[in-house]
Amino acid sequence: MFTTIIMHPVLLLIFTCVHVLPSTHGKTVSGVFRSEAARQDTGQYITAFVFHGESGLINCRLEDVQTAIEKEAKLILFREQSWLNSQEGYDNLSCLEHLSKAQVKIALTEEEHNHTMPELQFPQKWHLMYVDRYTCQESDIDTVSKDIGFQIQMFNPDAAGNALDHFSAEKAGLHNFYFLLILAYFVATCIYAQPLWQTIHKGGPMHTILKVLSSALLLQAGSALFNYIHMARYSRDGIGVPMMGSLAEICDMVSQIQMLYMLLSLCMGWTLGRSRKSQSKPLQWDTSPTSTAIALTGVLTQGALLLWEQFEDTEHHSYHAHRSMPGLLLIGLRVTLALLLASILYQIITAERSALKRDFYLSFAKGCFLWFLCHPTLVVLSLVFNDYQREKIITIGVILCQSISVVILYRLFLSRSLYWEVSSLSSVTLPLTMSSGHKSRYYS
Template sequence: MALRLLFATLLNLPLLMCEGKTVHGFFSSHTARQSGGQQVAKFVFHGVNALLSCQIGNKTVAAEKDAKLYLFHEQDWLKLQEKTEEVNCLLKFSEAQLTISLDDVESNQTISQFLHPQTWYIVYADKYTCPEDEQQRRSSEGFAAKAIKFKLMLLNPDAANNPLDHFSAEESGLHDFYFLLVLAYFIAACIYAQPIWRSIKKGGPMHAVLKVLSIGLLLQAGAAFTNYMHLSRYSVDGIGAPLLGSLAELCDMVTQIQMLYMLLSLCMGWTLSRMGRTQSRLLQWDSTPTSTAIAVVAVITQGILLLWEQFEGTDHHSYHAHHSMPALLLIVLRVCLALFLASSLYQIITMERSAFKRDFYISFAKGCILWFLCHPVLVAASMVFAEYQREKIIVIAVILCQSISMVILYRLFISRSLYWEVSSLSSVTLPLTVSSGYRSRYSS
């Protein structure tokens, strides 16, 4: 997304869609004619005083072109786009719910109140968009080539009911969520960073696991912070910092890839050790060429799907979306990985005679399954909510579930009652200890 915006700026191209809700660009008669209307933005209005404000740079050209903005409900616009060849061009624009004439330097339109938030498409068209015949189209080529510079602001009412909120209804609340998430990471870092760092420095059988978990947690915290910074600017100007949003997506992608590699390598390493009847160091990360190859193939597959989804997505947070083919394939991949890991761990658990080690593997299975299944399950569960709420619910819930999964894995590998018994490092003092009542189950 950031690269698309950069190319549009450098090449001075008409901007058709923008992630922010303050949109700068050019109204183009040529683009409008080619596409049956220049799609400018999409916004979910809500409340009583929602506002659309449009400023143009050349009032004379706009008046000559009879330039207008047409507002369509999402479902109506998409249906008309699907039937472009069947629906008369002029008839299509007559079905718009609202029409705004751009006959002044600044045009303001208050959006009427409605029961539920609705998604609106804002489309530009002028008298050259629907030429009656080929001769009329050719005769108007010269004047139609003049583009109109514009600035479009889409605003919802804030807490005081003033039209100053740049956030669409589907994005409201995300800024506060990321603030609380960053605050939680900061508090957790103040409490646990030093003990965890001491544990990593001392080494041990699960030294590599602790390093990967810590790097993943740092990347998650970095993604939360950059998203918060992006949305903080977004709340002021409606544009934000798209490069920071892209950086957050990159951090999220790297976290997904390294966590997949770690979880799959551990599980397959233990499974293959069981098959080879190697009883020593079963709970360590002791990868074999086979387990590494399986993990690498899964990582490459997921990486390709993540990159494909990013190129197809138009908004940040699209990693958690489910509207495109790569997103659906990612969901299928995660379900398959969860089933595969559950099957492998089930084989280990049923063969394990030690109650302590069985409990270790069961806890590990819970962390793995939560990591991989939270996204597919939440996508399915979100269907009971209104469409404008789904993306927000998925984003928030996936981040929380994956954070909980990391906490489970941290407690498993670093708590005194489990890590101490597995590694036989009785002299190591570690944080996140489990209660003495929990330990007593294995001392009896």
Template sequence: MSRLFATLVAAVLLGSEASGKTVTGLFRSEAARQENGQFITKFMFQGGNGLVVCRLENPLLAAQRESRLLLYQDLDSDLDNLSCSQRLSRAHFTIPLSQEEHNQTIPPHSSPSLWRVLYADRGTCQENSVTHSDVRFTLLMLNADSAGNPLEHFSAEETGLHSFYFLLLLAYFLACCIYIQPLCQALRKGGPMHTVLKVLSTALALQGCSALCNYIHLARYSRDGTGFPLMGSLAELWDMVSQVSMLYMLLSLCMGWTLSRGRKPQSRPLQWEQSPASTAVAVGGVITQGVL
């Protein structure tokens, strides 16, 4: 079981992708030609003034290639069915890339709007264009804060997450201060509810660790738009382990593990190390949670 757990930990930490709105990467002419515009990212701007900032490491090469960023409001569902030239002409904003830094303001909208960012150059719609060197870039997507300044890294659908996890951690802290002593006394006494209390306490502790990791990730995300991806992965891991532990308890109850003082248990709780079926259920639960 320990080997299985270690494998799952490695899969979660190494297989997860970081999602942040400070995007770094390479503008590739070949990718832009194959995809009729290289997809860079999506971002949901709020109703206020948004800002797109693009910084280049080699602006001279970008200018020679006539590089540009194309911004589409993600209401055009038929973009993939258009020809290359038609697709490029449908952009709501075109940002020519010829300097080290370019700023583009997104006009106010009555409601949050999702925008798609593509990259194109003069060879995007040419079948036999010459392949150029890649250009490294940094792209910042910013929403307006409460003062109207474009300094907020969170997209519209992520607004309030940082405050939510702060309040959740505060609730966990207050609950620990109130219930930790009675819980420890109950665990020391033992009794028929002893195992249930241990499982529930473990699940709540793992949920608290998940909330803490999410808060650390979002606290850094609010400053740089990238966050701490490792903490985000750990948060998902602790959440999955917590749910599997609850699944263990529920399956044990279904298999006849009684909680009554007046009756003897008809069967032992599920033993993950000895039961192939329970191991399969645990693995299936973790994989399902990972996919979701």
């Protein structure tokens, strides 16, 4: 049922992301310098990069150095705070006053130019722009003015102090994190894949739930693998494989959608089906048209916000800091869903007389709240850190928290699956706890 309901929207989501979303870019930037663009925007914006250490480097290669000399072409760089201040007071500044606030100016007079950044005591974001002698000119630009092709590479110092690291400071370390994450997934697969497959293959009341959890976990592992491939290539050329970055985000989105559908439909199914549910099996997934409709509404809302966020922020991020409107709405949705699930589970727990069954619902609630609230909580907590630290905190924190959530739910439903298997052969009420006997039977 789950596959039938959810698979068509998922395929549509994948098709839309791959074919419509713009490609992401690394810090090897190629393009053309346009005098008209620089004049219209008081400088043609190129990119931003977080430099750190003593020997940050900018390498710029031009296709037509003679035209650049004739235009008096320059690259200018603003520190983050100066950039923000100049943007806030832009209306009160003349063009020349605005450009004079740049901390670094690089005259483009050679075919290849290397500029070493000043020593930085702590990581700082710099904004790079192109200007020339036409930028502050009020009269029309000569129509025969040529565009200048360029390639710019930005480097941070590596472990040896050489300017060879393509990663901006806010991404430094994520490459190694994804490697360790893939290694952890590989080890866990080697240990648990066979017994888990045997449990799913046997069927039973928890069969569908375990399939959905396994599917969500595979998507998370796929996202980690695609991110690692993208960053491994990025470390060599500063561009990476943008398609891999997009596929990583798609896998994460589908995983989020699957988990949302399962958690919502489980809770609503338990609530709506309590009066007609068999008392011998009160913890199964019991769907109804109403619970399915509510779950699908949540899924479609979250899917729409995720897609909207991708269009708003075309720079690839595993997990966004949510500074855009769709991002803030997505945080609000996750908090609202957590409150909804809390309300539903509270009703179930307060009406349940069995302490053992209440323990099941409480453990389920922990897994739910950890999945939904980790991202909003980490986004809020990241505000106390520097801007360049936030992406790493959110990315690493969310992946670890959601992995723990999946483990909690796995343990919970695997123990209940064993309970139903054994209790079907006995008239004696067996405990719903995950005893050592149950665990040894599963893992033997």
